[in-house]
Amino acid sequence: MNKFFKGIVCAAVCGAAVLGTFGLAACGGDNNDSTDNGHDDPVPVSVYAPDGAPALALANLIESEKTPSSRYRFDVHIVDANTIATYVTGKEPDADFCILPSNAAGKVLGTGETYQMLGTVTNGNLYFLTDTNKNLPELTKENLSAALLGKTLGVIQYENVPGLTLRVVLGEYDIPYQLVENNDDPDPAKVNLRSLKPEEVVPATGCDYYLCPEPARTTKIGATKDTPNPLRAAGSLQALYGDGSGFPQAVLVAKKDILTADKALADKVIGYMEGSGEYLKTADAHTLAELLASKRTSGMEAAFAEAQLNPTVLANCSVKFTKAADCKTAVIEFLTKYKAVSSDATNIPADAFFYLG
Helix, strand or coil: CCHHHHHHHHHHHHHHHCCCCCCCCCCCCCCCCCCCCCCCCCEEEEEEEECCHHHHCCHHHHHHCCCCCCCEEEEEEEECHHHHHHHHCCCCCCCCEEEEEHHHHHHHHCCCCCEEEEEEEECCCEEEEEEHHHCCCCCCCCCHHHHHCCCEEEEECCCCHHHHHHHHHHHHCCCCEEEECCCCCCCCCCEEEEEECHHHCCHHHCCCEEEEECCHHHHHHHHHCCCCCCEEEEEEHHHHCCCCCCCCCEEEEEEHHHHHHCHHHHHHHHHHHHCHHHHHHHCCHHHHHHHHHHHECCCCCCCCCHHHCCHHHHHHCCEEEEEHHHHHHHHHHHHHHHHHHCCCCCCCCCHHHECCC
């Protein structure tokens, strides 16, 4: 039995106990604060997200729950992005609610049997950089093909979200590409893509353009500003996809049985998500850094330093919640394009995957 339903059972037992001989005994602890559902201990609700932009979407919930809910206790966990799928898989998954990349959600949860998608929470945080001295144009819808053909473009995480999304966008513009190991002999009729490690996004690598996520984008610009070949901003991948409003990069899912048993909980979490974008617009960097640190896995290196939690970086992380009913078509369209680029990258979700309550 998972923690949520253990909490529901505990609540029922405690509610009955207050009428009996041991009416003062709390269920599972000594917390005697009264609650609005007639029992002593709030129901535990586990929430997981990978560090980085998805974790920012939980800041409003974490801040609001400093004064605990009278009915629920939200246990938030910010974890390594490479492990996020483990919290929603297995016989008894740990996460009651979880934020994860949309392609991963489609691949492991897309049947809708165990989890359903409540909505999208981030809409792309991928940006282009270029060496200032190369005198290359910023990449736009109007010039993309002409600007990229024959150029080298270094990509962080080529086989994951950044590289997959880039290839989706190149496909939308019918721009041919090839994967190369170095900058020697680039094909003038194609974009020459290089798979790079984060530390290789530096002018010395010699690529014409680079693609990397925030906060790496701002960090790279700042780190090279005093060098002979500083990096500068050169466009947004989000602005190139579709209508330019971004793409469904990360989604919020919840256990289907929880959504069935407690719609009020689903509405509460959705409410926090809907307020996340506005919260980040005025969030103090120090407070935000402390909020994230308090929930991050012990010993894990933080995705954001406090100095990076400035308005520009936060805005570039594109945190905005859209309910499943309003983004279902966009998610299916996006994942269909992902699958066309790499058949193993995702699965197309069933209708049952989308929570429309």
